[in-house]
Amino acid sequence: MPEQRRIIFKHIDEPGYTNDIACYLRNGGYEVLKKAVQRKPEELIDEVKKSGLRGRGGAGFPCGVKWGLVDRKSGKPIYLIVNADESEPGTFKDRYIIHQDPHQLIEGIMISCFANNVKQAYIYIRGEFPIGARILEKAIQEARDNNFVGQNILGTGYSCDIFVHRGAGAYICGEETGLIESLEGKRANPRIKPPYFPAVLGLYQCPTIVNNVETLCHVKHIAEVGGEAYSKIGTPGNTGTRIYCVSGHVKRPGYYEFECGKVTMGQLLNEVCGGPRDGRTFKAVIPGGSSAKILKFGERYKGKRKIGADMVDYDWGVEDVPMDFDCLAMIGTMGGSGGVIVMDDSVNMVEALANINAFYSHESCGQCTPCREGSLWMKKITTRMVHGDAREADAALLKGVADQIPGRTICAFGEACSWPTQSFIAKFGDEFKNYHLTKKQEKAPGALELV
Amino acid sequence: MNLKPETFARIDEVITHYPVKRSATLPLLHLIQEDVGFISDEAIEWIAAKLELQPINVYEVVTFYPMFRRKPIGRRHVKVCRTLSCALNGGYKVCDRFKEEFKTELGQVSPDGEVTVEFVECLASCGTGPVVMIDDDLHENVTEQKVTELSAKIRAEAKK
Ligand SMILES: Cc1cc2nc3c(=O)[nH]c(=O)nc-3n(C[C@H](O)[C@H](O)[C@H](O)COP(=O)(O)O)c2cc1C
Ligand code: SF4
Numbered sequence: 001m002p003e004q005r006r007i008i009f010k011h012i013d014e015p016g017y018t019n020d021i022a023c024y025l026r027n028g029g030y031e032v033l034k035k036a037v038q039r040k041p042e043e044l045i046d047e048v049k050k051s052g053l054r055g056r057g058g059a060g061f062p063c064g065v066k067w068g069l070v071d072r073k074s075g076k077p078i079y080l081i082v083n084a085d086e087s088e089p090g091t092f093k094d095r096y097i098i099h100q101d102p103h104q105l106i107e108g109i110m111i112s113c114f115a116n117n118v119k120q121a122y123i124y125i126r127g128e129f130p131i132g133a134r135i136l137e138k139a140i141q142e143a144r145d146n147n148f149v150g151q152n153i154l155g156t157g158y159s160c161d162i163f164v165h166r167g168a169g170a171y172i173c174g175e176e177t178g179l180i181e182s183l184e185g186k187r188a189n190p191r192i193k194p195p196y197f198p199a200v201l202g203l204y205q206c207p208t209i210v211n212n213v214e215t216l217c218h219v220k221h222i223a224e225v226g227g228e229a230y231s232k233i234g235t236p237g238n239t240g241t242r243i244y245c246v247s248g249h250v251k252r253p254g255y256y257e258f259e260c261g262k263v264t265m266g267q268l269l270n271e272v273c274g275g276p277r278d279g280r281t282f283k284a285v286i287p288g289g290s291s292a293k294i295l296k297f298g299e300r301y302k303g304k305r306k307i308g309a310d311m312v313d314y315d316w317g318v319e320d321v322p323m324d325f326d327c328l329a330m331i332g333t334m335g336g337s338g339g340v341i342v343m344d345d346s347v348n349m350v351e352a353l354a355n356i357n358a359f360y361s362h363e364s365c366g367q368c369t370p371c372r373e374g375s376l377w378m379k380k381i382t383t384r385m386v387h388g389d390a391r392e393a394d395a396a397l398l399k400g401v402a403d404q405i406p407g408r409t410i411c412a413f414g415e416a417c418s419w420p421t422q423s424f425i426a427k428f429g430d431e432f433k434n435y436h437l438t439k440k441q442e443k444a445p446g447a448l449e450l451v
Numbered sequence: 452m453n454l455k456p457e458t459f460a461r462i463d464e465v466i467t468h469y470p471v472k473r474s475a476t477l478p479l480l481h482l483i484q485e486d487v488g489f490i491s492d493e494a495i496e497w498i499a500a501k502l503e504l505q506p507i508n509v510y511e512v513v514t515f516y517p518m519f520r521r522k523p524i525g526r527r528h529v530k531v532c533r534t535l536s537c538a539l540n541g542g543y544k545v546c547d548r549f550k551e552e553f554k555t556e557l558g559q560v561s562p563d564g565e566v567t568v569e570f571v572e573c574l575a576s577c578g579t580g581p582v583v584m585i586d587d588d589l590h591e592n593v594t595e596q597k598v599t600e601l602s603a604k605i606r607a608e609a610k611k
């Protein structure tokens with residue numbers, strides 16, 4: 001079995017480890033911050049650049065590059081917002097950090113704030129985590145009491161505070177500009193980029209950094225070992241570790257941390273997660289949260305990829321794909337937020353897509369016509385299908401609707417809501433075309449009870 | 452507004468977290484909903500005045516975010532995740548069982564006033580699905596058997 005390498009999740013589920021500051025300090029907590037505030041902020045930004053760290057919130061954008069884009073000349077305050085919205089279906093890593101190791105996050109936030117001369121940070125946490133919000137508030141107060149947060153931190157003259165801000169059940173608050181609108185007390189309608197790149201015109205029209213919870217925990221680790229050493233973990237271009245959240249039809253669902261790209265889909269699902277349920281076989285997997293394009297077991301992907309200076313042929317089945325950002329992108333999907341959703345042969349793909357479409361149509365913010373109407377239309381079609389009125393032409397109709405959304409919307413939700421439909425139809429088109437013939441048959445055990 | 456003194460105190464404190472008062476809209480709505488149970492017209496107008504906004508600015512927020520409600524719910528709030536990973540492991544059955552236990556329909560207050568059962572989207576605990584949130588507490592790997600136990604517990608706690 002491939003070895004996990006737990007860096008961010010080192011203490012998660014460790015017996016006796018608690019989320020209070022005494023326990024964190026006993027385990028060497030805040031030592032990295034103490035050293036970091038003695039360094040030059042630019043050096044810390046450089047370490048993050050050297051580390052190659054890519055954002056863990058979904059897009060995989062290099063963190064150092066993002067920090068480099070921040071407008072530092074405007075004279076306006078710079079804000080840091082921690083994206084703790086964690087609402088992409090299939091993703092559940094940030095909640096464990098928040099609940100079990102909140103001080104790791106706070107230390108990562110404070111190092112990032114110091115590096116970027118941020119005086120005020122907000123943790124935007126989804127409304128459905130009321131206990132998580134309380135844990136964070138208590139942890140921040142403990143950190144204030146110990147002078148790791150607040151005025152004149154560790155006697156350096158540097159001051160910075162953190163406040164927790166709760167969302168209220170809307171997925172679009174995870175999108176960074178929607179999040180900013182929400183934090184300003186408005187509907188979470190995403191902003192048009194350009195001009196509203198957060199790095200220039202973010203919160204209160206000031207330069208703003210938005211980073212995911214896990215990303216900021218990695219920053220703490222980078223500050224500890226140095227960017228150079230961190231960049232040796234994982235694979236080139238996909239450095240560090242990654243937490244894979246596995247859910248659905250495997251024997252041992254859960255969260256597993258590996259060096260990025262050092263585990264294949266097959267190793268993860270068969271060896272680490274115990275394989276399919278007894279008497280079942282894997283049918284499909286969504287590798288990076290429910291908006292990532294679905295993969296079909298039995299399919300093959302061929303092409304050339306760069307390893308070092310060489311171009312090397314690859315010919316992979318789903319099980320052979322290394323789980324990193326680039327390899328998953330090469331086969332037409334994405335690593336996204338790390339949520340791996342597994343479906344076995346009991347699942348009917350029309351019903352699974354109907355479930356996904358219900359989610360995205362519910363969550364569209366409604367600003368752009370293609371997204372608002374398209375996501376609803378796709379949901380109406382798949383709902384009608386599972387309610388027993390499927391037609392042969394539905395597959396083509398669904399594809400037609402989905403194809404008209406991406407690239408025509410304000411934010412990437414347009415892509416997120418069309419990719420499931422596009423990929424389900426591309427890979428399981430026959431099931432959709434034939435659904436009207438089979439609908440009266442008894443459903444397989446474990447099928448989704450959608451009707 | 453008729454609120455508990457500690458709610459007023461927390462409202463005044465939370466406003467200081469932001470350089471622009473309007474940012475306190477969501478926190479104030481949460482605090483008032485936690486105190487009173489729902490968001491009334493009076494609450495909307497009160498928040499608007501408090502944050503120097505127009506009532507419509509608050510109203511449009513209330514109607515955008517699913518967690519804010521305009522009318523009271525049952526004594527306990529049962530939220531069942533309906534999203535894919537939970538559904539793959541029986542989330543819909545779990546929801547049906549709760550409805551049967553309390554003889555109620557989605558979004559309604561049950562006839563005994565005990566619960567409001569709702570479907571919600573992914574609660575970020577997909578690996579231990581199906582999951583159910585009862586008020587603030589998350590229950591994982593919920594089976595039909597567990598629904599029976601949880602329902603009995605809700606009824607027992609109501610009698611106290
Ligand atoms: C529709 C949509 C939903 C998103 N939801 C989340 C989320 O729940 N959590 C998150 O960290 N990022 C989410 N993102 C990505 C953020 O917009 C942003 O890229 C991320 O927070 C940046 O942090 P990182 O660079 O550390 O990954 C979402 C993006 C989109 C388009
Ligand atoms: S793409 Fe959808 S979610 Fe994004 S701004 Fe447009 S309507 Fe809103």
Ligand code: FES
Nearest residue numbers: 532537574576577
């Ligand atoms: S799908 Fe139910 S918690 Fe994520």
